[in-house]
Amino acid sequence: MPSSNEALRQESVKKILLHTCCAPCATYTVNRLREMGFDVTAYWYNPNIHPFTEHRNRLDSMRAFAQTIDLPLIVAEGYDMISYFRAVVGHEGERCGDCFRMRLDRTAAVAVENGFPSFTTTLLISPYQKHDLLREVGEEVAKQNEVEFYYQDFRTGFRESQQLSREFDLYHQKYCGCVYSEWERFGKIDIAKMLGST
Numbered sequence: 001m002p003s004s005n006e007a008l009r010q011e012s013v014k015k016i017l018l019h020t021c022c023a024p025c026a027t028y029t030v031n032r033l034r035e036m037g038f039d040v041t042a043y044w045y046n047p048n049i050h051p052f053t054e055h056r057n058r059l060d061s062m063r064a065f066a067q068t069i070d071l072p073l074i075v076a077e078g079y080d081m082i083s084y085f086r087a088v089v090g091h092e093g094e095r096c097g098d099c100f101r102m103r104l105d106r107t108a109a110v111a112v113e114n115g116f117p118s119f120t121t122t123l124l125i126s127p128y129q130k131h132d133l134l135r136e137v138g139e140e141v142a143k144q145n146e147v148e149f150y151y152q153d154f155r156t157g158f159r160e161s162q163q164l165s166r167e168f169d170l171y172h173q174k175y176c177g178c179v180y181s182e183w184e185r186f187g188k189i190d191i192a193k194m195l196g197s198t
């Protein structure tokens, strides 16, 4: 039987499901959420990471990191690459919204199924993501799934996450995730401009 103080402490701990895009972005984000009193569980669902071997490398790194910092991690079964392409083909220049929606909608649903009152995402730490769109999509899927989206601008911790990532010797990706982003990174192109979407 916990003491009354312990019961109070347990009551004040807020469970949160953290969608994780990769281990480096999880470093600072998990620390920060824990400091704020959240009981964090990570969730992996990233069908936007191509090719399969890159997805495997990032997931392996996330698994190892989670074990190191004693972070519970739920991994979605399978590799949903085909669903990702079905969602973005035809509007590749504006694909990020659908990519966010796929991942965050699944996270919100898993949060509800497993009794988490809220969810959030490590994507909020990246200065390279479309931050406002990410927030908008997070709030939209939260409403649809009747669960809270915890928003915080984690970008202030981006430098620290890079430092932590080096300290933990984590696998570091060279592009956002999808084959389109890989082409943009190494081909020095902008698909939205190429397709006239902007």
Ligand code: SF4
Residues within 6 Å of the ligand: 048, 049, 095, 096, 099, 100, 176, 177, 178, 180, 181
């Ligand atoms: S660039 Fe990144 S966020 Fe945008 S669609 Fe590709 S993987 Fe998703």
